[in-house]
Amino acid sequence: MDEVVGFELARGAKPLHAAIAEHLADLVASGSLTPGTRLPPERQLATTLGVSRMTVRQALGELERDGLVRRVVGRAGGTFVSETPGAKTASGAGGVSAALRRAAGASHAELVSAEIEPAGKRTAAALGLGRDERVVVIARLRLAGGKPLAVERTSLPSRLFPDMEDMDLAGSLYDLMDVGFGLRPVRATERLEVAVARPSDARTIGAKRGTSVLLVERVGYAADGTPIEFSRDRFRADRTWLATESTQITE
Numbered sequence: 001m002d003e004v005v006g007f008e009l010a011r012g013a014k015p016l017h018a019a020i021a022e023h024l025a026d027l028v029a030s031g032s033l034t035p036g037t038r039l040p041p042e043r044q045l046a047t048t049l050g051v052s053r054m055t056v057r058q059a060l061g062e063l064e065r066d067g068l069v070r071r072v073v074g075r076a077g078g079t080f081v082s083e084t085p086g087a088k089t090a091s092g093a094g095g096v097s098a099a100l101r102r103a104a105g106a107s108h109a110e111l112v113s114a115e116i117e118p119a120g121k122r123t124a125a126a127l128g129l130g131r132d133e134r135v136v137v138i139a140r141l142r143l144a145g146g147k148p149l150a151v152e153r154t155s156l157p158s159r160l161f162p163d164m165e166d167m168d169l170a171g172s173l174y175d176l177m178d179v180g181f182g183l184r185p186v187r188a189t190e191r192l193e194v195a196v197a198r199p200s201d202a203r204t205i206g207a208k209r210g211t212s213v214l215l216v217e218r219v220g221y222a223a224d225g226t227p228i229e230f231s232r233d234r235f236r237a238d239r240t241w242l243a244t245e246s247t248q249i250t251e
Helices: 016-030 041-047 053-065 095-104 122-129 173-181 199-204
Strands: 069-072 078-081 106-118 135-144 148-157 189-195 214-222 227-236
Touching: 016 041, 016 053, 053 069, 053 122, 053 173, 095 106, 095 122, 095 148, 095 214, 095 227, 122 148, 122 227, 148 199, 199 214
Parallel strands: none
Antiparallel strands: 069 078, 106 135, 135 148, 148 227, 189 214, 214 227
8 A cells, every 4th residue: 555655745736635636546547556445544644645634535535426436434434446446427426527537537626616596497406496595506627637628517505505605615525515514415317418518618618619518417416315416517528538338238
């Protein structure tokens, strides 16, 4: 496990949690961290790297959302490399967006805006809210190779996540939801479609108006089945691809 905690953390080039997540993801991709491997505890990683536990937790949250690790609670708990890293393409909180980010080598997210808004028709239907109920709308820009790849727009019920718009939203939103409010998605449904780029896509991700973008619409559910996240992620189609592997082929 020396390669996990022994690398030198370059400061200033990108957020610390993003650098840690990127390093661990590289170790998984290269096979240095094999499926089922248990990572060092958060406290040990934080001490060795000279960062806070929250920074480590944000990094692990990003990897969990991307399906690269799984976290287990209890006496035998800890953070483990997923048995099939990235296999959450079809189901789970990692999902299609996470697979698209991985394929493109996306790194950290940059906050664009965080506002309180009325839910509106589509968001209200997805989250089981009244159209006038308030939601926290978080827009973030996802980069790959230093260039815009996707804009992520996430809506959360404001009554469940009060004042979240004023918090640090650069790291894992799922970790922030969990640590700050005791709620996080444990499963999700997603829909992928090809959409036409809008003027706002030209401003955020550089997709020219009228060209194609990939739209991933996701509803995330808490453990009791309550919908708590509605996201619409728009990816540049010219920089995004998705590969799947089938274990059974039929005509």
